[in-house]
Amino acid sequence: MRRYDFALVGFGNVGRALARHFVERRASVLERFGIELALTAIVDRDAMVFDPAGLPLADLARWKESYGALVAWPGMQPAARPDELRSRGIEGLVLALPTNLIDGQPGLGLARAALDCGLDLVLADKGPALHALPELEEAAARVGASVGTSATTGSALPTLTVLRTWFGAARIDSIRAVLNGTSNLILNRLRQPGVSYADALAEAQREGIAEPDPRQDVEGFDTAIKLVILARGLLDPALTFASVERRGITDLPELLLESARRGPERLRLIGRAFRDGDRARVVVAPELVSPDDPFHPLEGAEKAVTFRSADLGDLTLSGGASSRTGTASALLRDLLAAARARR
Ligand SMILES: NC(=O)c1ccc[n+]([C@@H]2O[C@H](COP(=O)([O-])OP(=O)(O)OC[C@H]3O[C@@H](n4cnc5c(N)ncnc54)[C@H](OP(=O)(O)O)[C@@H]3O)[C@@H](O)[C@H]2O)c1
Known part of the structure; x- marks a missing residue:
């Protein structure tokens, strides 16, 4: 059995759907693939919640839906940079920020920083893929990481990688x-x-x-x-x-x-x-x-x-499926592929 910790940036519709879907599927991922996926950090607009023992994901999703932000959640801390996440044992980063057509930011900057420190990247945010996919894939290849794009090109339909x-x-x-x-x-x-x-x-x-x-x-x-x-x-x-x-x-x-x-x-x-x-x-x-x-x-x-x-x-x-669950499932597929590639 191998453990693979990942972080989620952006806790909107897609981020919360991933958190909920992950709760439903993590046991079967462990059983079928021998990989224990753990979502240990969620970065919201203002702050971050981190727990290496795992987060209360359903409660966090409900909190965000009730209050619109995680900032008042007990134990919130300043958002960590990708290299700080890496030093906390995280291996993959999911970006679920709004897509910025103009320049792909802030997702693109985060994507570059994540790959620089060897994190796998999984994108729901289409901005980084639209503006710089070849560059991001080259950066990933240099550090032995991967870039998952399933959720940027139709989620349930087979991806660019496939x-x-x-x-x-x-x-x-x-x-x-x-x-x-x-x-x-x-x-x-x-x-x-x-x-x-x-x-x-x-x-x-x-x-x-x-x-x-x-x-x-x-x-x-x-x-x-x-x-x-x-x-x-x-x-x-x-x-x-x-x-x-x-x-x-x-x-x-x-x-x-x-x-x-x-x-x-x-x-x-x-x-x-x-x-x-x-x-x-x-x-x-x-x-x-x-x-x-x-x-x-x-x-x-x-x-x-x-x-x-x-x-x-x-x-x-x-x-x-053209649904939140379909998108969450596509993100989980990319995470699983990244975790398996690291073994
Ligand atoms: N909806 C779909 O079915 C679907 C399918 C595939 C891909 N996508 C893509 O997935 C992405 C997310 O979509 P969504 O529907 O989840 O959008 P959303 O509900 O607006 O969620 C975006 C989240 O990102 C947060 N955010 C914004 N700027 C941030 C920053 N600088 N740092 C940290 N968090 C930040 C927002 O915070 P606040 O809550 O404070 O505003 C919000 O929680 C988009 O790029 C979209 O194109 C969506």
């Missing part, structure tokens, strides 16, 4: 995807009589799948971020977010909505990444898809992605 292994040396020509659960839920609900855009968005927020700022979902930013992370890993490492052509679902023409309500076609917010000479391009836009399209049957907040490869043909993956 896909790289799966495709091996095969050439990937394009990626076409529905990767934003909130937008897909809204587009599906708008087909139902009497359901408004605001009702559908409120449902996604209640389910905890909407971004803290839902404009990231409905204006296509989240889809674009995920496509850029995937495309940089699989098509073109130099692709930039600034080059993405993006249209969301906030001002859908009435004609398009009527077609989706009355006809057999359905509306989807689709991201495409494809080769254009030596470079790759990403385009995000709403589209009507016909009944024979693999994205047509996606219900609720489901996601899907098709990879087109001249060598391997088309591969479509669809479904999987």
